[in-house]
Amino acid sequence: MFYRIFVIGGVIDIIAILNNYIGAIFPSRRAWQAFFDSKLLK
Structure with a gap:
């Protein structure tokens, strides 16, 4: 059991x-990579 x-x-x-x-x-490696770079890293 x-x-x-x-x-x-x-x-x-x-x-x-x-x-x-x-x-x-x-998604973070493909579709959302530009979004993460523009919003979080800069």
Whole structure:
């Protein structure tokens, strides 16, 4: 029973990490790079 709960929690954590990576890292490197450069770095 504990192993099943542990596996479900691990899958949820992996999905959350992937969502954060895809939602934050890819746009900042591609589509939103000019926005971040103009607003945050200057």
